[in-house]
Amino acid sequence: MAVTQTTVDTAAAMVTEAVPLADWLLVAPVLLTMAGGATAIIFRKKSFVQPWIAIATISLVILSNIGLLNHVLTNGVVTMVMGSWLPPFGIAFTADPLGALLALTASIATLCVAIFAINSIAENERRYGFYPFLLMLLCGVSGSFLTGDVFNLYVWFEVLLISSFGMQILGNEKIQIDGAVKYAVLNLIATTLLLTTTGLLYGLVGTLNMADIAGKIKALDSSGPVLAIAALYFLAFAMKAAAFPVNFWLPASYHTPRLVVAAIFAGLLTKVGVYALLRVMVLLMPEGRDWLASLIGLVAIATMLTGSLGALAQTDIRRLMGYLVIAGIGAMLAGIAVGNEVAISGAIFYAMHSVLIMTALYLLVAFMFQMSGTFSLRDIGGLYIRTPLGAAIGLVLLLAVAGLPPFTGFWAKLLLVAGALEADRGWVAAGVLVSGLLTTIAIGRLWIFAFWRGGNEHTMDGIQALPIAGSSDASEISWSIWLPLLALTALIVLIGVMPEALMSISDNGARTLLDPTEYIRSVFGGIR
Amino acid sequence: METLFAVLIGILFAGSIYLLLSRKLVRILIGIAILGNAVNLLIFTAGRLTRDVPPIIPENSYFPLEATANPLPQALVLTAIVISFSFLAFFLVLGYRTYQELGTDDLLEMRVAEPKEHSEPPQGY
Numbered sequence: 330m331a332v333t334q335t336t337v338d339t340a341a342a343m344v345t346e347a348v349p350l351a352d353w354l355l356v357a358p359v360l361l362t363m364a365g366g367a368t369a370i371i372f373r374k375k376s377f378v379q380p381w382i383a384i385a386t387i388s389l390v391i392l393s394n395i396g397l398l399n400h401v402l403t404n405g406v407v408t409m410v411m412g413s414w415l416p417p418f419g420i421a422f423t424a425d426p427l428g429a430l431l432a433l434t435a436s437i438a439t440l441c442v443a444i445f446a447i448n449s450i451a452e453n454e455r456r457y458g459f460y461p462f463l464l465m466l467l468c469g470v471s472g473s474f475l476t477g478d479v480f481n482l483y484v485w486f487e488v489l490l491i492s493s494f495g496m497q498i499l500g501n502e503k504i505q506i507d508g509a510v511k512y513a514v515l516n517l518i519a520t521t522l523l524l525t526t527t528g529l530l531y532g533l534v535g536t537l538n539m540a541d542i543a544g545k546i547k548a549l550d551s552s553g554p555v556l557a558i559a560a561l562y563f564l565a566f567a568m569k570a571a572a573f574p575v576n577f578w579l580p581a582s583y584h585t586p587r588l589v590v591a592a593i594f595a596g597l598l599t600k601v602g603v604y605a606l607l608r609v610m611v612l613l614m615p616e617g618r619d620w621l622a623s624l625i626g627l628v629a630i631a632t633m634l635t636g637s638l639g640a641l642a643q644t645d646i647r648r649l650m651g652y653l654v655i656a657g658i659g660a661m662l663a664g665i666a667v668g669n670e671v672a673i674s675g676a677i678f679y680a681m682h683s684v685l686i687m688t689a690l691y692l693l694v695a696f697m698f699q700m701s702g703t704f705s706l707r708d709i710g711g712l713y714i715r716t717p718l719g720a721a722i723g724l725v726l727l728l729a730v731a732g733l734p735p736f737t738g739f740w741a742k743l744l745l746v747a748g749a750l751e752a753d754r755g756w757v758a759a760g761v762l763v764s765g766l767l768t769t770i771a772i773g774r775l776w777i778f779a780f781w782r783g784g785n786e787h788t789m790d791g792i793q794a795l796p797i798a799g800s801s802d803a804s805e806i807s808w809s810i811w812l813p814l815l816a817l818t819a820l821i822v823l824i825g826v827m828p829e830a831l832m833s834i835s836d837n838g839a840r841t842l843l844d845p846t847e848y849i850r851s852v853f854g855g856i857r
Numbered sequence: 858m859e860t861l862f863a864v865l866i867g868i869l870f871a872g873s874i875y876l877l878l879s880r881k882l883v884r885i886l887i888g889i890a891i892l893g894n895a896v897n898l899l900i901f902t903a904g905r906l907t908r909d910v911p912p913i914i915p916e917n918s919y920f921p922l923e924a925t926a927n928p929l930p931q932a933l934v935l936t937a938i939v940i941s942f943s944f945l946a947f948f949l950v951l952g953y954r955t956y957q958e959l960g961t962d963d964l965l966e967m968r969v970a971e972p973k974e975h976s977e978p979p980q981g982y
Contacts, residue, residue: 341919480933487940494947503958507969510955514885517944518877518892524937525896531930532903585970644978707979778979786979 344413351400355409355422355475357393358432361386362468366461379460380447386464387440390471394433401429402834406841406851408477416852417538423477423852427677427838430831431604432474434681437820438596438688439467441813445692446589448809454499454587462499463593466492470597474604477852479527479613480537482605486520486569493598496590497582508585515578519568523605526561533558540852543613543845552616559617562609563625570602570658573631579655580639584647588698591647592691595654596684603661603680610665611673611842618668626666626757633659633764640771646694646704649775653690653730656768657683663757664745672748673839678832679741682824686730686738689817693726696810697779706775710782716806720780722818727772729821732765736825740832862902869895882952882962889948893941897934904930 339345365386372378401407401424410419424432443463450459469489476482493516497509531537533554534545546555564575571579579599583591610618610625618625636656643649657679664676694704700716701709713720729736742761749758782788824831841847869891876888904927912925956962959969 480936484936484940487944491944491947494951498951504969506951506955506958507967509951510882510964510967511970513948513951514889517889517948521889521892521896521941525899528896528900528903528933531900531933532905581971642978644976705976707976774979 342415342418344410344415348409348413351396351404352407352409354393354397354400355407355424357397358390358436358471358475359468361390361393362464362471366464366468369461369464370458373456373458376452376455379455380443383443383460383464384440387436387443387467390436390467391433391440394429394436394471397424398426398429398433398834400424401426402837406848408851417536417541420481421477421538421540421852422475423539423848424475425838425841425848426834427604427607427842428474430677430681430834430838431600431684432471434684435470435474435597435600436467438684438817439463439593441688441692441817442589442593442596444809445592445695445813446809448807449589449695450499450587457499458495459499459590462492462495465489466496466593466597468492470601473601477539478537479530479539479542479609482608483520483524483527486523486601486605489598489601490516490520493594496593497586499587499590502585505585508582511578512582515568515575519565519575522561522565522568526558526565529554529561530558538852539608539613540845540849544849546614546616555614556617556620559610559614559621562614562617563606563621566602566606566609567628567662568602570599570606570662571632571655572628572658572662573635573655576632576635576655576658580648580651583651583654584645588647588691588695591650592688592695595650595691596688599654599658600661600680600684603658603665603676606662606665607673607676607680607842611668612845612848615843618665622666622668625662626754626760629659629662629666629757630760630764631659632656632662633760634767635659637764637767637771641767641774644706646697646706646709646775646779647691649706649771650687650690650694653768653771654683654687656764657687657730659764660742660745660761663761664748667745667749667752667754667757669748669752670836670839670843671744671751673842674832674835675741675744675746675748677835677838678744678828679738681831681835682729682737682741682821685817685821685824686726689726689814689821690730692810692814692817693723696806696814697723699806699810701779706778707786709779710784710786710788713780714783720776722814723780724776725818725822727776729825731769731772733769734825735822737821737828739825740828744832744835858906859902862898862906866895866899866902869898880964882955882964885964886945886948886952890941890945893937893945897937897941900933900937901930904933 369379369382406425408421408423410416410421412419466489469485472485494513498505534542568575633656636652639652640649661676661679664672700712703709729738732738732742745761746758873888873891876884907926910925912928914921959967
């Protein structure tokens with residue numbers, strides 16, 4: 330039987346003109362990391378090549394992300410659809426200033442970790458796939474930041490989750506397996522809850538494209554189902570972000586993996602949860618955010634206080650850092666709870682700051698361990714005399730995480746407090762400030778004990794104690810440890826001294842989130 | 858039909874949450890397996906259940922002439938099945954290794970990462 334030739338007008342269903350070259354930047358981070366990860370696996374037996382493959386790949390990703398951010402800032406929100414199917418049918422990748430900024434920050438943090446890991450991940454652990462996992466983690470994180478489709482968001486969450494499981498148990502120690510059980514089970518439940526809610530949302534509006542959802546939710550007759558879905562999304566993402574009271578998996582697991590692994594986890598993973606909250610609560614369901622605002626505010630304050638009080642109560646530096654991650658999550662949630670332009674801008678700025686600072690702090694812990702051979706606040710000491718440069722880096726990073734000027738954390742908290750006062754939510758502003766004070770006490774103690782005190786607990790200040798067994802001299806610290814630490818510190822100081830450029834990006838991101846017109850226009854073009 | 862499925866999904870969710878609240882790791886893993894299937898059914902039902910009408914567009918037409926089954930939830934469920942299957946495989950190995958290393962499958966006795974007796978942080982400066 331002869332096939333009858335029918336003329337089909339593909340323009341009705343597909344993008345017919347070629348994609349502009351600059352729009353390819355949108356998928357470049359995902360494609361590059363996947364290709365890099367696959368290449369790194371091929372060199373499993375020659376694992377000394379792997380770091381260089383990873384560093385080259387991530388450097389390309391950074392370049393492409395700089396290009397993307399520039400593209401977004403000059404031309405507005407950019408969209409690319411998979412398979413050229415017109416939205417809402419093709420899976421859309423949509424980059425707004427928020428997504429592009431976080432994707433760039435995440436790739437910078439990953440590069441620092443990749444360099445740090447050259448000498449701190451043992452040969453056999455490298456062979457078990459540290460670098461492929463790292464690249465796939467960045468792939469999942471970049472995908473989450475750039476996708477414009479809620480189901481696709483779930484898929485990227487799973488990509489980053491399975492890579493993080495592989496990294497979590499690298500080393501195969503008892504304590505890691507114990508931490509992995511709690512980390513893996515609770516994160517999988519959170520992701521499954523995300524999938525459940527996405528299914529319900531699909532049943533309600535019949536679409537998965539974010540721009541389409543944002544438009545269709547406004548047209549719904551009754552707001553009841555939307556509010557329920559917003560509440561479920563809040564629970565799912567709060568669990569991913571480790572907000573109180575679903576935060577307990579974080580201090581139970583983040584001190585167990587290798588410290589470079591913990592650095593990338595603390596830098597990226599919880600921030601993906603906060604990013605998804607911003608995306609879903611502010612862009613898709615502003616109605617749900619307004620309804621939940623007081624609850625989010627309470628959760629934010631409880632999270633900040635849990636984090637900063639928890640940090641005060643720790644003896645183990647690694648666990649102290651885990652609680653500082655939680656305190657930061659609370660601050661970002663405070664921005665979402667307030668929800669005006671200034672506060673959302675503050676949350677975006679804080680997310681960017683948190684990616685850099687938490688990565689840097691865990692790397693600092695690894696450095697401190699190498700210098701002193703202990704994680705205990707009781708035993709550590711004498712680091713100032715051994716390494717004045719290290720002490721300076723430590724002071725800058727610790728002051729930055731507490732939100733003291735002139736570093737990045739200060740500007741983020743300034744925006745948050747200004748936004749809260751503008752919206753007449755003084756209690757949220759008070760929460761941010763009290764948590765900042767408690768964090769300052771916690772990090773002040775850490776710096777004094779570790780750097781200022783001459784040796785372990787019973788030593789006087791500034792007196793050199795006997796060298797601690799298993800510790801190394803400052804001159805033995807390799808360049809692969811100094812370079813990422815110095816680079817991150819320099820970045821934090823630089824942004825802290827000149828915050829205007831980044832503040833204008835975060836303001837821009839907040840405006841695009843609060844008024845979805847530009848986002849929707851970018852996805853649907855002239856169609857509607 | 859949707860109502861019946863809603864009740865079934867509710868029962869599956871209830872069962873899985875009951876198992877997830879257990880102290881035994883094996884029960885939690887079974888709970889996770891059931892949870893994954895409950896969600897798959899939920900997505901399937903959310904796409905509306907239509908029997909026996911394949912989603913095929915007739916020739917010379919741009920859209921189906923009658924209501925057909927929704928193919929998208931099937932694609933979503935397929936993706937979710939693959940993901941939940943691979944996660945379950947990882948979890949089974951993790952559970953087995955946990956039992957080997959820690960010698961217990963009781964979550965309350967897994968205190969290696971967070972030991973019961975920990976030293977207090979130093980007081981004062």
